[in-house]
Amino acid sequence: MESRRGSAPAALLILIAIASLVLGWAIGEFFTGRTVAKVLATIPGSPIVLDAKYDKEHHSIVYSILNPGGTPLTIVDESFVFTPGNESKEKAYVVSHVPVHIVLPPGVATKVELKLKPGTEKLHIGDAVLATFTYVQPLSNDLYTVIHPFKMGMKPENLKEKAEKKAKGGK
Template sequence: MNRVILFFITSLIALMIGWGVGGYITYNKTIETVGKIPASPIIVKSYYDKEKHAVIFSFFNPGTLPLNVVSQSFVFKPGKESKEKSYQVENIPVNIPLIPLGITAVALKLKKGTEELKNGDVIMATIYYTHPLSKDVYSIAHRFEYGIKKNSPSNKK
């Protein structure tokens, strides 16, 4: 009788140790694999800063590795209220590291002497970035329309 009880207790302990070791190994391999997945940055906020005369884009990098913005392109479409036919950019920031699991703000400064953005002005931004584990260049596009609130009743369908 004692041998049977000892066998069951030993078997239960062996199962618990096996589950623990297996769970630990699986967890670490999963974390390592997920960490290597190239995550696409997300533009979580974009707004026009009148004082700086710049459009500010806030990038969130959901990955566990830093990404690097290598180039950007912007297309401006003036709205009905704007007198400008187009906007000129003072500088286009490049080689910007996007910190892992964090938010990075990037300012697109408009050239001095150009009019402030007006309601309906649209900026289409395409951002090109690289991942440290790949030689490929990835891109994301973001549309920013000045003066239009995302949650306003006129935008709801």
């Protein structure tokens, strides 16, 4: 008669090997996931301009800027070029290298106000402002820029409504 004692230790060894593999995989996955999360959290993102609106009262353009990265960014300099539209009497002008210190926290949209040149007239439909924001991030001493064009006028959905109204004979 054959003894079944020889197959029991083999089955036990196979179970231990499978359990060890699963445990090793779980531990490796845990530490890899934590390391990747830490690395991703330290990667700086490039700011994204979500919205820009003209504030007549303060004669400025208010930008909503998102920092999608995991580290704070700091805007250190603002510049812009004003180009008049057909309705404007203002001449074109450039304002460059206005020092600022605006921190963009990670994962948050921050309001940034770009003050237009004092003493100039309010923006009219068709006027354009090309803004440049220079920023730094904590991992290097390099300077980075984001450039955003802003054109004063109606929003596309309002233009569509106006065109439809005009087509129907309205004003």
